[in-house]
Amino acid sequence: MNVETPRARYRQVADELRNAIKRGDYPQGEALPSQPELAKRYGLNQTSINRAIALLRAEGLVRVEHGRGAFVQEVPTVKRVRRIPRGDANGSSFAEEMRKAGLEPRSPLVELKTVPAPPVVAERLAIPEDDPVVMRKRHMFVGDRPVQLATSYMPLTVAGDESIALPDTGPTGLYRRLAERGHRITRFVEEIEARHPTPEEAEFLNLTEAQQILEVTRIAYTAEDTPAETVINVFPSQQWRLSYEWTAG
Amino acid sequence: MNVETPRARYRQVADELRNAIKRGDYPQGEALPSQPELAKRYGLNQTSINRAIALLRAEGLVRVEHGRGAFVQEVPTVKRVRRIPRGDANGSSFAEEMRKAGLEPRSPLVELKTVPAPPVVAERLAIPEDDPVVMRKRHMFVGDRPVQLATSYMPLTVAGDESIALPDTGPTGLYRRLAERGHRITRFVEEIEARHPTPEEAEFLNLTEAQQILEVTRIAYTAEDTPAETVINVFPSQQWRLSYEWTAG
DNA sequence: TAGTGGTCTAGACCACTGC
């Protein structure tokens, strides 16, 4: 069962570089030696070195910039907490949580418009495909680093109009405004799935296709158990920890 | 920004194989053509084909058996649901959930013994390192397929002795027995993290190191807010969806 | 044994970056 085959050389190189990074030989943000340099140092071909570095990339330990070099990834791990019960979906908003962690958050609104419901959204909101929905897309940064994508959809019949999503005060405010319009949110379902990023997600989040993201989909139901909103959050899995907290009985 | 470089050939091969699999040209469990065969078909070197297949492996679409071939992965997606509130940690047990999905589950007890608390466990249970803890390790299968690893730890002072983990009826029974001994569980915290598998995890779950797992760590707290138990669940991320469901205040 | 996948080389060419 392949219990003790000698480890492939490129894996050994990856191991050594990984250890060197964790040991602090290459501080965060610093470039690793170039591939030809490493090839010489380890007595290997550049192809093999490239392969070793591909492993570190997939692990999220290293970020590569073509033509510039391979840099040790700064990975400020970020935690997202759901406290239940808590009156609403967010124990605290994204911004509060980041600031509590000593980080400066920004979450610009990228897009706000009414569109025909895409299939998955229609299914989650239990409405016919192509029914109009208000879509709100946000890019979230901590400092300069992109850390999260959030896209929310609401049936236009529930939202009334796009302005419900403004000012952009996050879910807490949104749910209050929904309640004012007669849609009281009483139940939430969040589904968590790991997958590889789409090319667009990979570009914004600065990921390789070999890496993974966590997709957290929330559906908010009204007292009549009608879906009123769904939110799709995309997190680079290496940067995030999700936490759920609740009390028994 | 590398927006439209022609896609690398090995990526194109991966794309075509991926589409062929999704189209059903290669049904689940069936072998792909051999690497030399594919190399001939696409006019590429075996090295490049190997690279293409490595991509599919990392995506979990293909399982490779050395010396035998590359097989289309059967991926029965499995869902784990937490319903809150629900009286205890599990809305329903692993076995119930699997059977509800029409799958035959087995979760043999692999190991049950008292050990000195490893550092992470000690931290989570808020006890000194190397204090004795009862460790229970289970391997979980659906049919013949390994799908999950679960390891739980309880301070020996809380457990009394190892027998509390027997008969192996899952957390519901366990928490009842804990309550009988004066440890009423009132609060739960689950943390979700994505990471690459350790070699042992990779072996049992039949994963590549390039793939990822979801690690769900639960801590159960008593009414006095003392940690009484911690469970570490390891799920192949491609096979699982996690779901949390709760009602608003 | 023949057929499978895994690794490695020596050399090449390309694309991207920064001077």
Added chain:
DNA sequence: CAGTGGTCTAGACCACTAA
């Protein structure tokens, strides 16, 4: 321009599987 990373080849050898 020189230096960086990304891809590809032709050929080789190894380890594992099945007969």
